[in-house]
Amino acid sequence: MSANPGTKVSEILVKKFKCFHSWEDEQEQLWLQQMASQGLHLKTRNVLGVYTFAQGTPAQIAYRLDYVPNAKWNVANVIEPDDSYQQLLIDTGWEHVLKGNGWHYWRMPVTNTRHAGKAEIYSDDASKQMKYKRRLPGLLFWFCILTVHLSLPQSSLHTLGDGKLAYMIVYGIAMPITIYLGYSMIRIYLRIRELRQ
Secondary structure (H helix, E strand, O other): OOOOOOOOOOOOEEEEEEEOOOOHHHHHHHHHHHHHHEEEEEEEOOOOEEEEEEOOOOOEEEEEEEEEEOOOOOOOOOOOOOOHHHHHHOOOOOOOEEOOOOOEEEEEEEEOHHOOOOOOOOOOOOHHHHHHHHHHHHHHHHHHHHHHHOOOHHHHHHHHHHHHHHHHHHHHHHHHHHHHHHHHHHHHHHHHHHHHO
């Protein structure tokens, strides 16, 4: 039985969980390219690392990630005309896929697999360093905020309500997050240093 003319064929969506850190953007790009070669094309990604792909025709597509925390995008996720950097990417064939937490996902079809690694947003290491440097202030801000909270005397936690609950929240949640933020800043710094050499 065939579908009536004009009816929309529903899109098949596939969800996958994968965890990447700020300094692992190149591994994430490669994984997204592998998914595209299997016919899974990125649609969305949430903060928990759940990627949603549209199932389609396998294709060789280069994915690139960029960190731009204050880019000017409107509600419809369309670039603002005065943002020449993103407009330049669009003019050179890149498609903006999604944005989240300052990260922008771009993709471009490539003619063969050997050229997939040559499709770049940043052509030099200095520009790549700037991408990572833009990530550091946000991490440092939250690291400092959480460090201040962790340095409060234990007696001050009683003003937050039940002392034991406040203690568990502050030290059971804030401490691991603070350690992770510190570790992230070290790894990003090492990535920047690697690009300098």
